[in-house]
Every structure is written in structure tokens, then in C-alpha cells.
Amino acid sequence: MAYDYDLIVIGAGSGGVRAARMSALAGAKVAIVEEYRYGGTCVIRGCVPKKLMVYASAFAESFEDAKGYGWTVGESRFSWPDFMAAKDREIARLEGIYARNLGAAGVELHRARGVVTGPHSVRLSSHDKDLTAKHILVATGGAPFVPDVPGACHAMTSNEVFELPEMPKRIVIVGGGYIACEFAGVLNGMGAKVVQLYRGERILRGFDGEVAGFVQAEMIKKGVEIRVESDVAAIGDPTESGLAVELTSGETIETDAVLYATGRHPNARGIGLEEAGVKLGAKGEVVVDEYSRTSVPSIWAIGDVTDRVALTPVAIREGAAFAKSVFEGELTAADHELIPTAVFTQPEIGTCGMTEEAARETHDIEVYAADFRPMMHTMSGRDERMLMKLLVDKATRKVLGCHLVGHGAGEMIQLAGIALKMGATKEDFDRTVAVHPTAAEELVTMKTPTR
Missing domain, CATH: 3.30.390.30 (FAD/NAD-linked reductase, C-terminal dimerisation domain)
Known part of the structure; x- marks a missing residue:
């Protein structure tokens, strides 16, 4: 059978882009389908803008520390709009690089939503017919998870925090994982009053216990109010004074914003995978073997959608391993051991x-x-x-x-x-x-x- 492409990649995050570029450079005819922006979570609303926020927030302490080294530091003021405009310019620049590199490698770019309609076919929202490929690679990443709490519609996730027109003066951050802790530090450093709620006994579950305790103590010294064994019961409707967050303890906290950072789930539902025969796991992840093969021989999956190791460099390694396995004749498994x-x-x-x-x-x-x-x-x-x-x-x-x-x-x-x-x-x-x-x-x- 003649196919339109050797490979269709659904998702232009770091893993999908690496797989598409390497496959094209190996001689394959490749199309990549992305409904949002090239670069995926990491570049657009994840690692990169977050790290820029970390840099911005750290200057407050740097100004203070300089005095001890003999510097006379004048009055400083942080401008959220100025920072956001500079951040947006940098993200746009990076997105352009991703798109140009794909094009230079010979990859055909489609700005559309892709849905798998069979073992070798993908329906694009921008087309009235299916595109076919010998291989399909699913690299659709993950999405933030928000618990079903009354009033949760008034909260935001790590996606929306990067687009806020104004910085909240008071914020409640729900979650104890690394994303919640990172944003607690960022917003605290920028001058917000931060209350972090976590239902467990200590933040950073899964990390070394001594490390987690050490970081928690240092965050508290810096001004973050961390409340463990505490959770949200409901979020009231917005009023002139902000949001009323009712805790399971019965206490109410007044705040300007609520950020849920309570984990992420694989972005695998609603794109035709189950209908095409692809097996999904208990968390909705695409089940793959060590070579990223799914239960359908022509369909592969890499990155966060597989719920293996949810890190950008790992997705990139998995994308490279896929290209080597399928188009370079070297069956390769990504190494998930001892990841810094x-x-x-x-x-x-x-x-x-x-x-x-x-x-x-x-x-x-x-x-x-x-x-x-x-x-x-x-x-x-x-x-x-x-x-x-x-x-x-x-x-x-x-x-x-x-x-x-x-x-x-x-x-x-x-x-x-x-x-x-x-x-x-x-x-x-x-x-x-x-x-x-x-x-x-x-x-x-x-x-x-x-x-």
C-alpha cells in the first residue's frame, strides 16, 4: 500500500520534534501535527518560561545580598507586565526556531488537531480527508490535573499562570510536588503572599526525605507559608475582596488567586487511540514496550503520554531512539536509569x-x-x-x-x-x-x- 507519509507525528513538543527531525534527516517523508504551538509544554508553558520566572524572582534577594558586599542599591520595583512581555518575546523566538528547524529538515508542518482514525491514518481538523502513514508516533504529552472540588473552575493551573495579565498579591498554591514548590518560590520572590497547601505529611513526596525536609525549612525561612495535611474543600465565587478558599479543616483563606499544581495526566484521551486498538493503562497512559511500541505495530508513543519518566530530556532521548529504531535500522531503547x-x-x-x-x-x-x-x-x-x-x-x-x-x-x-x-x-x-x-x-x- 502507498502511504502519504512514512511517518506522521502527533504533537510538536520536544520529543515529537526530535523524532520528526531525525526521521526526516534519515530520509523519511515526515509530517508533524500540532494544534497549539511548536515546542510543547516545555518551551511554551513549562520548563523554559518557568526558569525565566525563577531568574526574575531571584533578583529580589540578590539586591539585598549586594549590600553585604559594599554595594549601595537603590529602590527596586518589579514590573510583571514588563517581565511577561520579555518572556513572550523569548518564547516566540524559540517557537520560531523549532518550526524553522523542522522545515529545514524537510518535515511538513500542519497546524491542526490530529485524531488517529486507524493503524495508518490520521484525521486533521484542517483537512476533509485522512492522511496516511506507514508509522504514526503519538507525542501529545500531558495536561494538568485539577481535582473535582466545588469552585475549581475559579482556579488556574500551570498553563494559565504564564498568561496572567497581572501578578496576584495573594495566592494559594495547592500541591506538594515540584511544580507547586517551584511556583511557590517564584511568586514569593516576586513579592506575592504565598500559602501552599498539601494534603500529605511533607512536600516533595518521592524525593529523598532529608532533601525534602531541608527544602521545606528553607522555603519557610524565605516567607512561603506551607501548610501540610491541609486541603481545599471548596472555592467560593469571586468577589471584590478576591476568592474565599474553604479548607477541609473548616478554616477560610482570602486570596486573589488559586493555583492547582496537583499533578499531570497523560494527554491520550479523545484522539482516537483506543478506537484504533491502542491499549491505554490505568492512568490513561499509552502502554508501550522498551522501544516505545504500542499494542498496534504501526503506532508508537513517546514522552509524557506514556507516563514513564515525565522529563523533557527523556522525551527527547525517546524520540531519538524511535528514529534510530524505525528509520536508521538500529533497534534502540532509551535509557531510563540514573537520570540527573x-x-x-x-x-x-x-x-x-x-x-x-x-x-x-x-x-x-x-x-x-x-x-x-x-x-x-x-x-x-x-x-x-x-x-x-x-x-x-x-x-x-x-x-x-x-x-x-x-x-x-x-x-x-x-x-x-x-x-x-x-x-x-x-x-x-x-x-x-x-x-x-x-x-x-x-x-x-x-x-x-x-x-
Whole structure:
């Protein structure tokens, strides 16, 4: 059978774009279908604008810290409209680069909604007939999840926060994961009064317990009001004084805005997958094997829609592995082991490998940890500390986990992740000469286990 394309990609996020470009460069005839904007969640309403917000919010402390180093700092004022306009220009620039790179690789671009109508066919909202392809790749990502709470229609998610015309002076953030914690730090740094609610016992569930507790304490010191074992019962209709948030405890909080950051779900419903025979899992994720193949041989899926590891660089690796497997003749599985990760809380987290809790379940370990005031703040006068932690298998001496909290943690963990990926031992760390004076030198100077 003759097909219109060798490959149709549904979704132009980071994973879909990488798969489309590599497949086209390998000689395939490729079309990509995107109903919103090129770049996906990460570029348009995720990692990139969020990191720009993190940078913007951190200047408030920088101005204060400068005084301790002899600088006379004048009155400062943050302009949300000015920041948003600059952010929008940068996002538009990046989106243009994504589109140009796809076109340069020979990919045909369709700004439309794509629905799978069969093992080899996709219906576009911009066409009155189906397009056909030998292979279909689903890369539709995820979407924010909002619980069914009375008045939830008055809340926003991480999608809408990037488009707010005005910054709220008071905000309630619901959730304890990394997205909730990142926005709590950002909006607090920009001057908003932030109350963060989480129904669990501590924020950042799934992260190393010591790291989570450390970050929570530092966030509270910076002014974020964190209430654990607390949840929303209902959100009242907007009034002149704002929104009334009723808690399950019976207390009411007055606020200007409510942001739900209570997780994301795979964006797999309503695009014809089940009708085409593609198996979905309990969370609505597309079920795939290690090579990203679905239950339908001609349909593949990568990225957050598969609910494996919901990180942009992972989706990119999965997209590259797909192209190698299908169009370069090299069956390739993306490697999901020992993935370094940065969380841009304030202070930020860098983590790679096992948590202490998980390591103790399967290994006899030593813990090396350092909790200290970084040199940066010895003169700024700021009461902010850093945490560095290595988990070591006693028998093999292999470093099982590395966890960092503090300024530059995200940058440091990228390099530490290489060492862990290579199987570095504690003695390999010890043999490495320290870079002085830096915070990172603590990674190679911790000689005695703390427990």
C-alpha cells in the first residue's frame, strides 16, 4: 500500500520534534501535527518560561545580598507586565526556531488537531480527508490535573499562570510536588503572599526525605507559608475582596488567586487511540514496550503520554531512539536509569540516583552528608544553608545516589550524574582534587559517614 507519509507525528513538543527531525534527516517523508504551538509544554508553558520566572524572582534577594558586599542599591520595583512581555518575546523566538528547524529538515508542518482514525491514518481538523502513514508516533504529552472540588473552575493551573495579565498579591498554591514548590518560590520572590497547601505529611513526596525536609525549612525561612495535611474543600465565587478558599479543616483563606499544581495526566484521551486498538493503562497512559511500541505495530508513543519518566530530556532521548529504531535500522531503547534531575525550587535541588529510603531497602549503605552555610552568604548575612549528600553501597563502594540543595545544584548534578552513570565509587570521588573555594568541593571532601 502507498502511504502519504512514512511517518506522521502527533504533537510538536520536544520529543515529537526530535523524532520528526531525525526521521526526516534519515530520509523519511515526515509530517508533524500540532494544534497549539511548536515546542510543547516545555518551551511554551513549562520548563523554559518557568526558569525565566525563577531568574526574575531571584533578583529580589540578590539586591539585598549586594549590600553585604559594599554595594549601595537603590529602590527596586518589579514590573510583571514588563517581565511577561520579555518572556513572550523569548518564547516566540524559540517557537520560531523549532518550526524553522523542522522545515529545514524537510518535515511538513500542519497546524491542526490530529485524531488517529486507524493503524495508518490520521484525521486533521484542517483537512476533509485522512492522511496516511506507514508509522504514526503519538507525542501529545500531558495536561494538568485539577481535582473535582466545588469552585475549581475559579482556579488556574500551570498553563494559565504564564498568561496572567497581572501578578496576584495573594495566592494559594495547592500541591506538594515540584511544580507547586517551584511556583511557590517564584511568586514569593516576586513579592506575592504565598500559602501552599498539601494534603500529605511533607512536600516533595518521592524525593529523598532529608532533601525534602531541608527544602521545606528553607522555603519557610524565605516567607512561603506551607501548610501540610491541609486541603481545599471548596472555592467560593469571586468577589471584590478576591476568592474565599474553604479548607477541609473548616478554616477560610482570602486570596486573589488559586493555583492547582496537583499533578499531570497523560494527554491520550479523545484522539482516537483506543478506537484504533491502542491499549491505554490505568492512568490513561499509552502502554508501550522498551522501544516505545504500542499494542498496534504501526503506532508508537513517546514522552509524557506514556507516563514513564515525565522529563523533557527523556522525551527527547525517546524520540531519538524511535528514529534510530524505525528509520536508521538500529533497534534502540532509551535509557531510563540514573537520570540527573534539577528542581528549581528556592533553594534548588539537584538529584541523581536512589533516595536514602529506597537505598536502605535493598542495600547496606553509608550516608555522607554536609549541611553548611555557603561562602556566598558569609558576607550577605542571609541565613541560607546548603545540603550535599552521597549514598554509598558498603560492599561495592559504588555511589548509589547524589543529592544537592542550594545555589547551582542543578548545574552541579549534571556533572555528578556523569560520574554516577559511569559507576563511580566513593573512593573515585575522594581521589578527585577539590576545586577551592567552591560549594561543590564538599562532594569530594566528605570523609566520614554521618550514619
